Amino acid sequence: xxxxRQTALDVQSGDASALSVxxxxxxxxxxxxxxxxxxxxxxxxxxxxxASAVDERVARGENVGALAGVPVALKDNLCQTDIPTTCSSKxxxxxxxxxxxxxxxxxxxxxxxxxxxxxxxxFAMGSSTENSAFGPTKNPLDTTRVPGGSSGGSAAAVAxxxxxxxxxxxxxxxxxxxxxxxxxxxxxxTYGLVSRYGLIAFASSLDQIGPLTTTVxxxxxxxxxxxxxxPLDSTSLPEPSPSLVAHVDxxxxxxxxxxxxxxxxxxxxxVVAAVERAIAVLKDAxxxxxxxxxxxFRLGLSAxxxxxxxxxxxNLARFDGVRYGLRVDAGDVTAMMEATRTAGFGEEVKxxxxxxxxxxxxxxYDAYYGQALKVRTLTIEAFRRAYxxxxxxxxxxxxxxxxxxxxxxADPMAMYLSDVFTIPSNLSGEPAISxxxxxxxxxxxxxxxxxxxxxxxxxxxxxxxxxxxxDGRP
Amino acid sequence: MPSLRRxxxxxxxxxxxxxxxxxxxxKFTEQLGQVLEHASDMNALDLDGVIATAHPFGLINVxxxxxxxxxxxxxxxxxxxxxxxxxxxxxxRILGEAP
Numbered sequence: 001x002x003x004x005r006q007t008a009l010d011v012q013s014g015d016a017s018a019l020s021v022x023x024x025x026x027x028x029x030x031x032x033x034x035x036x037x038x039x040x041x042x043x044x045x046x047x048x049x050x051a052s053a054v055d056e057r058v059a060r061g062e063n064v065g066a067l068a069g070v071p072v073a074l075k076d077n078l079c080q081t082d083i084p085t086t087c088s089s090k091x092x093x094x095x096x097x098x099x100x101x102x103x104x105x106x107x108x109x110x111x112x113x114x115x116x117x118x119x120x121x122x123f124a125m126g127s128s129t130e131n132s133a134f135g136p137t138k139n140p141l142d143t144t145r146v147p148g149g150s151s152g153g154s155a156a157a158v159a160x161x162x163x164x165x166x167x168x169x170x171x172x173x174x175x176x177x178x179x180x181x182x183x184x185x186x187x188x189x190t191y192g193l194v195s196r197y198g199l200i201a202f203a204s205s206l207d208q209i210g211p212l213t214t215t216v217x218x219x220x221x222x223x224x225x226x227x228x229x230x231p232l233d234s235t236s237l238p239e240p241s242p243s244l245v246a247h248v249d250x251x252x253x254x255x256x257x258x259x260x261x262x263x264x265x266x267x268x269x270x271v272v273a274a275v276e277r278a279i280a281v282l283k284d285a286x287x288x289x290x291x292x293x294x295x296x297f298r299l300g301l302s303a304x305x306x307x308x309x310x311x312x313x314x315n316l317a318r319f320d321g322v323r324y325g326l327r328v329d330a331g332d333v334t335a336m337m338e339a340t341r342t343a344g345f346g347e348e349v350k351x352x353x354x355x356x357x358x359x360x361x362x363x364x365y366d367a368y369y370g371q372a373l374k375v376r377t378l379t380i381e382a383f384r385r386a387y388x389x390x391x392x393x394x395x396x397x398x399x400x401x402x403x404x405x406x407x408x409x410a411d412p413m414a415m416y417l418s419d420v421f422t423i424p425s426n427l428s429g430e431p432a433i434s435x436x437x438x439x440x441x442x443x444x445x446x447x448x449x450x451x452x453x454x455x456x457x458x459x460x461x462x463x464x465x466x467x468x469x470x471d472g473r474p
Numbered sequence: 475m476p477s478l479r480r481x482x483x484x485x486x487x488x489x490x491x492x493x494x495x496x497x498x499x500x501k502f503t504e505q506l507g508q509v510l511e512h513a514s515d516m517n518a519l520d521l522d523g524v525i526a527t528a529h530p531f532g533l534i535n536v537x538x539x540x541x542x543x544x545x546x547x548x549x550x551x552x553x554x555x556x557x558x559x560x561x562x563x564x565x566x567r568i569l570g571e572a573p
Contacts (some may be wrong), residue, residue: 302513327556373526429530
């Protein structure tokens with residue numbers, strides 16, 4: 001499959017039609033979707049109409065946008081008008097949103113062609129896509145293993161060459177972790193850089209939308225297209241989309257790269273070795289390496305698994321059988337709500353709602369939620385200290401390569417620990433990128449993570465690009 | 475930190491409008507207890523005087539001009555409801571039977 005960049009160039013120049021690119025994408029989906037369970041819905045008709053519209057504009061000599069004719073997969077917690085949007089939950093099965101998420105509008109404006117909705121852990125809660133009400137997605141690189149999560153379907157769509165671009169959402173690592181496990185670039189942008197209007201909320205102070213692609217340049221193109229202020233999202237930063245593509249080849253010469261032990265130690269040996277090799281590559285490219293210890297990052301997991309469930313318990317209160325989605329009839333209105341939620345939510349969602357409700361309930365609020373918010377402050381201050389000594393930080397994205405189905409499902413805490421390296425950036429609202437670097441067990445990809453201060457995406461792309469070239473993808 | 479009891483889980487389920495079977499109560503008591511126990515590492519910290527952060531960057535809401543703009547069509551929104559009556563969401567009885 002062509003890259004995002006090549007597709008857009010070919011379509012803009014008329015070397016390929018958007019429709020022919022789309023048909024290749026649809027053929028790839030048809031060939032493997034039954035086995036991999038990547039897409040929950042494929043909008044062939046709508047995609048053909050969008051692709052034809054792009055081709056007509058090319059024929060008329062119009063500017064068709066930076067993502068002209070690029071097929072894109074959307075995580076199924078992003079709303080698209082009249083397209084079923086489920087969050088992989090029975091509680092929303094069959095619901096069709098009456099509006100587009102802002103990112104969908106921006107993609108269309110840039111000439112991209114949304115092809116369908118991808119599987120996720122229900123309401124984005126999970127790290128393996130095994131929590132989907134519609135069955136797990138398989139990792140295209142090894143179908144006995146998970147693709148990661150919660151944006152596992154989006155990662156699998158790109159890894160299986162179904163689309164060159166997918167959007168996911170990242171609350172505690174849900175873009176970066178599946179990107180690492182599927183050998184892709186995954187970006188969690190600065191909080192507020194990308195509008196979340198039309199993203200079904202999980203934890204509002206943490207959620208961000210970002211791209212998954214096969215190249216760093218593609219990720220920069222996609223992020224540039226979807227970023228920028230949106231009056232429909234009150235947490236949207238008041239600035240226009242930053243210039244990213246132009247800085248991808250800036251390199252890391254003269255940059256200070258902080259090596260954070262807490263983002264490396266505890267990972268499998270092969271992962272640690274990959275990070276060490278990546279550090280050497282950045283050093284050879286002219287970066288100064290600074291060893292840092294940030295013990296606060298170890299506490300991030302505890303804070304996260306109280307803050308995110310607390311916000312989720314509040315956000316998911318809206319699913320009550322009254323205005324949309326599932327309703328299970330029972331006696332009075334309270335019984336109806338309880339029956340609806342009990343039937344509609346899966347086990348992990350219930351676990352998080354329970355945890356969050358407990359952490360927010362009278363008598364426990366200060367001991368759990370209040371403490372967690374203070375630890376969040378410590379994490380943010382720790383980042384600030386680290387960025388006095390370094391321009392960007394490096395660590396592992398995940399403790400291991402893709403794991404086997406069922407290996408963590410019986411032990412929620414073991415599953416939660418797979419987010420330990422990705423969570424700090426969500427707590428601080430700062431950007432991070434996962435870039436494939438080397439392989440481990442069974443030839444499976446390893447992800448290296450670069451982290452930076454707010455709005456430092458351009459620098460992260462430049463660093464990731466250095467690693468991409470060194471890893472043999474010029 | 476207080477430890478999690480089975481009756482706490484039953485109470486929280488009620489607050490969250492979820493029905494739990496006896497087996498689920500047992501399982502959730504154990505699993506949620508493990509997460510809370512992991513979180514007890516925060517107790518070792520001296521957090522007095524630390525200000526709580528509810529939002530990264532201490533963002534303030536970005537609001538637009540207070541002028542009327544088109545919004546979702548009323549009929550479209552009502553059409554999504556499991557039950558509606560006269561352009562309004564319909565729900566089962568809220569109050570008990572009259573005596």
